[in-house]
Amino acid sequence: MTLARPVFFVSDGTGITAETLGNTLLTQFDGLEFDKTTLPFVNTAERAKNTVDYINFVGQQTGHRPLVFSTTVSDEVRTMLRQVDGLFMDLFDLFIHEMERELKLGSTHAQGRAHGVADRRRYDERIEAVHYAMEHDDGASTRDLTRADLILIAPSRCGKTPTSMYLALQHGLYSTNFPLTVDDLEQLRLPLALKGLEARCFGLTSDPERLAQVRSERRPGSRYASLEQCAYELRQAEQLYRRRGIPYVNSASMSIEEIATVVLQEKHLRKHGYPGA
């Protein structure tokens, strides 16, 4: 009885929704250890039976009743999964009937919709957005810059690149990012390529200590990573943002997801229908 409690995310699709659901709930329980396993594409009666056998086996081996988070559209598969010797929690079980009553419409029971290619045109656009964001990372290209939905600007290592990629991948945004160089910061000016594009800009700052730590991992002992240099660059960046009326956020204690959420809200850029929107 000393092993971590087994947790399973089961789905007839990718399992992403089951993971999101389960992990969100599990963050609310401190001091317990969980051993998590994702079982995707459980979309036939045979796979459902094998899944139940496997989960029961793990439960017996560990001496812990497993927690099972499921998002299974097929009634047949779900009915079988429910037999599992564990706490079975299914998203569809709980909400879909309420929604059917409210919408006065039966649900389709179609599998693999949440994270599949639901809309080919929109999906292809999203892929184009990822390629665009790759090409335009860190000011690498000024081609087609007027196509950008968003231009993230910041001193080096404040989180521009991951945030930009996240917004392209999860929200299908044509997202670019430009570094503010020491020259830009000294003269409180935007990179020349961004002339006329101020309205698409969003700034990032950080805390000097945090920035110095991140930069030190790259170039330990350098002037670039010194607390003094980081403090100077951040001070100048904030002054530049304020002077140009560019919205900005301090990313020091925020995750990519939190930064992205703030950017989407501030710039009114949320396009619904993408995986992360």
Place this chain on the structure above:
Amino acid sequence: MTLARPVFFVSDGTGITAETLGNTLLTQFDGLEFDKTTLPFVNTAERAKNTVDYINFVGQQTGHRPLVFSTTVSDEVRTMLRQVDGLFMDLFDLFIHEMERELKLGSTHAQGRAHGVADRRRYDERIEAVHYAMEHDDGASTRDLTRADLILIAPSRCGKTPTSMYLALQHGLYSTNFPLTVDDLEQLRLPLALKGLEARCFGLTSDPERLAQVRSERRPGSRYASLEQCAYELRQAEQLYRRRGIPYVNSASMSIEEIATVVLQEKHLRKHGYPGA
């Protein structure tokens, strides 16, 4: 009564879980139009009150009872939100008590855990993975290649880049990708830089028609985009994968999420504790 039905994703955090939950459920209802709005960071009583007023206002304006998907940890905020004049569905309402009983433990009611910086070391690793994946996109660098968790290989435009970025961002994987050039394909050999790294490789293929369509958008009328050339490259790629015992999948009708799920399963690369895992 002709307007789309309003849908709200409400959370005291980023709203990502509420969106995932709600969008998954909504994919089950065909033929209805939904007008979706995300309201993140509703983490005070005052914001909860404003949120309820706003949702009620939209409901009255459209003549449709709104659907509200909520993942709100605070009991106080959730109690206020529940007053809304619409169908209110909260993730915590439904599952958290069952889990408390099962785990014989009270939940912490801590906000912003699901998509915040829960574990700084792990978060920083994830950011490093994103930078690594950027640097190693499309065979651009062979530096530190032994650090790679995964090497995706494929002919041009089969989905290597978006899949690689997704695995880095959502799963914290040191993910790289290499194109199979026409020379590689003709000689049925792997890129030279991958010598000794075959065990980390995963291959992608596609359908000739789909690949020709994707390539045509880049270089219409080119030999590169011709059906004949695409069919040849895919045939050779599959033969190469089989000969070298490299697992592969046909990405033609799959989303990034579905390809990534297959790769994680086949290569046993799922690290739990990341946003997408």
